[in-house]
Amino acid sequence: MNVQFSKPPVPTAFEHDEFDDHENVLFARDRKSGLTAIIAVHDTTLGPALGGCRIWPYPSKAEALTDALRLSRGMTYKNALAGLDLGGGKAVIIADPRQDKTPELMKAFGTHVERLSGTYITAEDVGVSPEDMEAVAEKTRHVRGTRATGLGDPSPFTALGVFEGLKAAASHVFGSSDLTGKRVSVQGLGHVGFDLCKHLHEAGASLIVSDIHEPAVQRAVSCFDATAVKPEDAHRVDADIFAPCALGGVLNAQTVPEIGAKIxxxxxxxxxxxxxxxxxxKKRGILYAPDYAINAGGVISIALATPGGGEQAVRAKTLAIAETMSAIFSRAEEANRPPEQIADEIAEERLNRRP
Structure with missing residues (x-):
């Protein structure tokens, strides 16, 4: 007698803890190029879902799905809070950007983006360069951050917005936005993290830097007279401000009790x-700047830039992130609630006003 045991059902995206009424979740494969990707469209209430493409060697497809679902929802709130007529989406490609990324892989990704008929607009994110987006643009019109669509690389505007928001946080906690002598621990030295270090250095801050890529650390040490620490120690060091600029999930049950900064x-x-x-x-008296509010400069640049220009409008709206952050901090203090809850409320107020 043959006894057959059925495998337990595999959880679907609908059953995932991070599923939040997402409108569309696409699992994309291309054997020839090696592409394995997930594109998540969270909400298009305000317009097409705009969000970057991230390339990362996720340990499992389950972790990649978690990232895609969380990041796409974050983009909905980011775009709403930034006052953009765009929804939220995100794409993740499971690959090592330093070893597996090829023009063919990016073109295959672009083909899948095109199949979504404009409901998702892609752009660069972790592990993706402006040159990669040019390859994607060969297969789809629904891409931003390229030479043809505006200002190219959005990371300088992301860094600028974070810098302005960081100063607003300093003003709220220390009574002044002057960063002279303030110790800032920057974790992650990619395009955005390095540009942020440049702004902080020019503002007179003392830098502590970390990254899993040692050449990036040495470059920051050389350029900014920074002190290097291991990435896993970046939150623990004696600093006034901790600036996470790598991957998410850095604020958790293990790290929060160890944070040495006030911001x-x-x-x-x-x-x-x-x-x-x-x-x-909040219970520890640490001011948290909601990530999707403070890092909106990049999405602002790819949303508002026009072919051949638009930098003035982009810069003005990016600088206004400081006002948004100040409003969030003040409202949170008045309500005695965490700032991220207030940021969510402000974003949801705009989403709910849309007919």
């Missing part, structure tokens, strides 16, 4: 691993 303000997406971690930060 957390950085460029990473999804910094809070859970909502409880934001509450824990």
């Amino acid at each position: 957390v303000a950085g460029a990473s997406n999804n910094q809070l691993q859970t909502t409880e971690d934001g509450v824990a930060l």
Whole structure:
């Protein structure tokens, strides 16, 4: 007698803890190029879902799905809070950007983006360069951050917005936006993290830097007279401000009790691993700058730039991030609630006003 045991059902995106009424979740494969990708469209209430493409060697497809779902929802709120008529989406490609990325892989990704008929607009994110987006643009019109669509690389505007928001946080906590002598621990030295270091150095801050890529660390040490630490120690060091600029989930049950700074303000997406971690930060008297509010400069640049220009309008709206952050901090203090809850409310107020 043959006894057959059925495999337990594999959880679908609908059953995932991070599923939040997403409108569309696409699992994309291309054997020839090696592409394995997930494109998540969260909400198109305000317009097409705009969000970058991230390339990362996720340990599992489940972790890639978690990132895609969380990041796409974050883009909905980011775009709403920034006052953009755009929804939220995100793409993740499971690959090592230093070893597996090829023009063919990016073109294959572009083909899948085109099949979504404009409901998702892609752009660069972690592991993706402006040159990669040019390859994507060969296969789809629904791409931003290229030479043909405006200002190209959005990372300088992301860094500028984080810098302005960080100064607003300093003003709220220390009574002044002057960063002279302030110790800032920057974790992650990619395009955005390095540009942020440049702004901070020019503003007179003392830098502590970390990254998993040692050449990036040495470059920052040389350029900014920075002190290098291991990435896993970046949150623990004696600093005034901790600026996470790598991957998400850095604020969690293990790290929050160890944070040595009075402010957390950085460029990473999804910094809070859970909502409880934001509450824990507040209980410790640490001001958290909601990530999707402070790092909106990049999406502003790819949304508002026009072919051949638009930098003045982009810069003005990016500088206004400081006002947005100040409003969030003040409203949170008045309500005695964590800032990320207030940021969510402001974004949801705009989403709910849309017919």
